[in-house]
Amino acid sequence: MKASHAFAVELPDWCRTLADELPDRLPDATDRMRLAIDLSRRNVSAGTGGPFGAVVSSIADGRLIAIGVNRVEPETCSSAHAEIVALSLAQATLSTWNLADAAGAPMELATSCEPCAMCLGAIPWSGVQRVVCGATKRDAEITGFDEGERPGDWIGVLNRRGIDVQTEILQADAAEVLAEYRRTGARIYNP
Amino acid sequence: MKASHAFAVELPDWCRTLADELPDRLPDATDRMRLAIDLSRRNVSAGTGGPFGAVVSSIADGRLIAIGVNRVEPETCSSAHAEIVALSLAQATLSTWNLADAAGAPMELATSCEPCAMCLGAIPWSGVQRVVCGATKRDAEITGFDEGERPGDWIGVLNRRGIDVQTEILQADAAEVLAEYRRTGARIYNP
Numbered sequence A, B: 001m002k003a004s005h006a007f008a009v010e011l012p013d014w015c016r017t018l019a020d021e022l023p024d025r026l027p028d029a030t031d032r033m034r035l036a037i038d039l040s041r042r043n044v045s046a047g048t049g050g051p052f053g054a055v056v057s058s059i060a061d062g063r064l065i066a067i068g069v070n071r072v073e074p075e076t077c078s079s080a081h082a083e084i085v086a087l088s089l090a091q092a093t094l095s096t097w098n099l100a101d102a103a104g105a106p107m108e109l110a111t112s113c114e115p116c117a118m119c120l121g122a123i124p125w126s127g128v129q130r131v132v133c134g135a136t137k138r139d140a141e142i143t144g145f146d147e148g149e150r151p152g153d154w155i156g157v158l159n160r161r162g163i164d165v166q167t168e169i170l171q172a173d174a175a176e177v178l179a180e181y182r183r184t185g186a187r188i189y190n191p
Helices: A013-021 A029-045 A082-094 A117-126 A137-143 A154-159 A171-183 B013-021 B029-045 B082-094 B117-126 B137-143 B154-159 B171-183
Strands: A006-010 A053-058 A064-069 A107-113 A130-135 A164-166 B006-010 B053-058 B064-069 B107-113 B130-135 B164-166
Touching: A006 B082, A013 A029, A013 A064, A029 A053, A029 A064, A029 A082, A029 A107, A029 A130, A029 A171, A053 A082, A064 A082, A082 A107, A082 A117, A082 B006, A107 A117, A107 A171, A117 A154, A117 B117, A130 A171, A137 A171, A154 A164, B013 B029, B013 B064, B029 B053, B029 B064, B029 B082, B029 B107, B029 B130, B029 B171, B053 B082, B064 B082, B082 B107, B082 B117, B107 B117, B107 B171, B117 B154, B130 B171, B137 B171, B154 B164
Parallel strands: A107 A130, A130 A164, B107 B130, B130 B164
Antiparallel strands: A006 B006, A053 A064, A053 A107, B053 B064, B053 B107
């Protein structure tokens, strides 16, 4: 058989430029959510993926470990959601598959939108110990995105694994990016 | 901030050699499961990841599109489960994030073990239209692996999205790889 032996997911160039300009730390959790939402907005305006952004950081001091944006269409990879991208880049940066074991742990994942069923399943495997969400599942779904079948008590699922969850942080700002995406008629890649 | 801009997941060298030796098609679905189980076994004996393998193929004629093995530890990437690796490589091979749109669709994912919560969530996004499983969630869990919180009716979740599911295909063979992994005292990377 002929087969690909590797796949890669890369951040777009503007993310690299942005990362270079970012401070090493964002000690205020709201600023980290603001960054996640900014990533979601810029990803749309640059045409480099869907309207989703995420940030991995150290909870104790806000040290920024990785940023991620949705790369499903540009990388032709259906699992390249912002959360998976940010978590994988954080793990690559820190050379561990388990962020709970990394220097600077415990770690936080801030995501511009509540995780879909896949990303929810990925969170416990990643080793993050806090998840902070902007827009809600409903905000995503009225935009036309499919969040999949999450357990009804998805927050409890994470809490029972020692993962703290905060929802609707800067929700209106995050939802506005999704609403704007819909207004401009951008294609919903996974309706 | 300093950050990684890309992550990559590669198959180990023995997979490349094996792929070169494989035929273009395996028309019998049982042979495709046998291959998935063989991948899980070889991945352990080669020391290149956890005891899980997966195969993406065309349902109509058994054309092999991609093979995958668990690469969590070697690639320090907690989402590099065999299913995600095989699906991502299939999408890379066919240059589409949606395998339902690819030449040769509908596509099948054969996996040596029932999908965990993350991989279950990933399956509808991938565009495959059939999932064939070897070992069960219970086989994985008695080995020490954590499958996460899947919806109780996980098969119905996929069926309602038009995805056919077959379980316990060559289950004893698939479970034996997991049991052997446990007997040899191999480390459970995500207990």
